[in-house]
Amino acid sequence: MQQTHKTLGEFIIENQSAFKYTSGELSRLINSIRLAAKVVNHEVNKAGLVDILGAAGDTNIQGEDQQKLDVYANKLFIQTLTNRNIVCGIASEEEDSFISINSQDEQHQNKYIVLIDPLDGSSNIDVNVSVGTIFSVYRRVTPLGTAVTLEDFLQKGSQQVAAGYVIYGTSTMLVYTTGCGVNGFTLNPAIGSFYLSHPNMQFPETGKIYSVNEGNYIHFPQGIKNYIKYCQMEEGDRPYTSRYIGSLVSDFHRNMIKGGIYLYPKSSKAGSGKLRLLYECNPMAFLAEQANGKASDGFTRILDIEPTELHQRVPFICGSRKMVEKAEEFMLKYS
Ligand code: AHG
Ligand code: MN
Ligand code: MN
Numbered sequence: 001m002q003q004t005h006k007t008l009g010e011f012i013i014e015n016q017s018a019f020k021y022t023s024g025e026l027s028r029l030i031n032s033i034r035l036a037a038k039v040v041n042h043e044v045n046k047a048g049l050v051d052i053l054g055a056a057g058d059t060n061i062q063g064e065d066q067q068k069l070d071v072y073a074n075k076l077f078i079q080t081l082t083n084r085n086i087v088c089g090i091a092s093e094e095e096d097s098f099i100s101i102n103s104q105d106e107q108h109q110n111k112y113i114v115l116i117d118p119l120d121g122s123s124n125i126d127v128n129v130s131v132g133t134i135f136s137v138y139r140r141v142t143p144l145g146t147a148v149t150l151e152d153f154l155q156k157g158s159q160q161v162a163a164g165y166v167i168y169g170t171s172t173m174l175v176y177t178t179g180c181g182v183n184g185f186t187l188n189p190a191i192g193s194f195y196l197s198h199p200n201m202q203f204p205e206t207g208k209i210y211s212v213n214e215g216n217y218i219h220f221p222q223g224i225k226n227y228i229k230y231c232q233m234e235e236g237d238r239p240y241t242s243r244y245i246g247s248l249v250s251d252f253h254r255n256m257i258k259g260g261i262y263l264y265p266k267s268s269k270a271g272s273g274k275l276r277l278l279y280e281c282n283p284m285a286f287l288a289e290q291a292n293g294k295a296s297d298g299f300t301r302i303l304d305i306e307p308t309e310l311h312q313r314v315p316f317i318c319g320s321r322k323m324v325e326k327a328e329e330f331m332l333k334y335s
């Protein structure tokens with residue numbers, strides 16, 4: 001790992017002119033996410049000490065039991081982005097519908113919308129396993145000066161201007177792209193600053209790790225079943241190693257560093273899989289492609305899928321390019 005002493009703040013300023021849009025709004029937006037991430041990090045770290053573990057007692061629109069930290073992180077990211085008057089709209093995994101933001105002085109003058117998964121892998125909090133935050137940024141498509149509409153949120157992933165995640169792990173990292181590669185920053189908790197620790201992150205072309213919830217094997221399409229058997233076969237560099245944390249952010253992060261493939265296929269129980277296109281798959285797919293990886297639903301590039309609803313789910317296969325291509329071959333042949 002290359003060591004530099006550059007902070008995220010310095011990196012943002014240095015690279016501002018390289019962004020497609022140079023008004024500084026996108027830089028301010030990344031800065032706000034950085035701030036919210038630090039606060040959530042603080043809360044996640046002391047979760048075992050204060051009354052913030054466990055279920056919040058509500059169910060979200062996805063039909064999942066909300067954890068207290070789901071609710072906390074959701075509120076915090078929305079508040080930070082709203083108070084700083086940076087975006088014109090937010091959609092979140094934890095909210096039923098999108099939120100339109102209008103500042104008092106300027107009527108709907110911000111051009112970016114954000115979609116977030118405030119806490120990814122939240123079922124892992126109580127057992128002290130890494131969780132994350134995922135975010136995705138688009139330029140609005142409706143005219144400035146008007147309230148945002150659903151159309152602004154239902155854009156194809158290829159339209160993203162930025163995407164990233166925070167991983168609250170053994171150390172806390174913020175990893176993001178604005179379409180010019182992927183860079184990773186590690187938080188120094190003593191100082192409260194993120195430092196550029198992983199410049200220009202790249203998926204190895206191929207790898208030896210496959211990550212899938214094999215408990216669902218019986219419900220998977222034949223193509224996925226056969227691909228899993230292929231991963232386990234003794235031949236060449238196989239069998240591969242099986243690693244599954246159950247936090248997309250953590251599984252993705254490990255596979256990007258070590259080389260591997262992540263699969264959340266559709267099943268006979270969940271016809272579209274589990275992961276959400278707008279909050280999870282699109283941002284991870286953008287990061288994957290920017291890091292020389294690949295993301296697909298088995299047949300189609302994730303970033304080319306036309307969204308039809310806010311909380312849409314899609315099958316997700318993502319990781320080292322050659323491994324994803326091999327899984328797609330199996331899908332085409334057997335499914
Ligand atoms: P979230 O906690 O944001 O609802 O996301 C959970 C997702 C993802 O993080 C993870 O990879 C996947 O659900 C795990 O699902 P299974 O428990 O079905 O394997
Ligand atoms: Mn959830
Ligand atoms: Mn998630």
Ligand code: MN
Pocket residue numbers: 070093117118119120121122
């Ligand atoms: Mn979540």
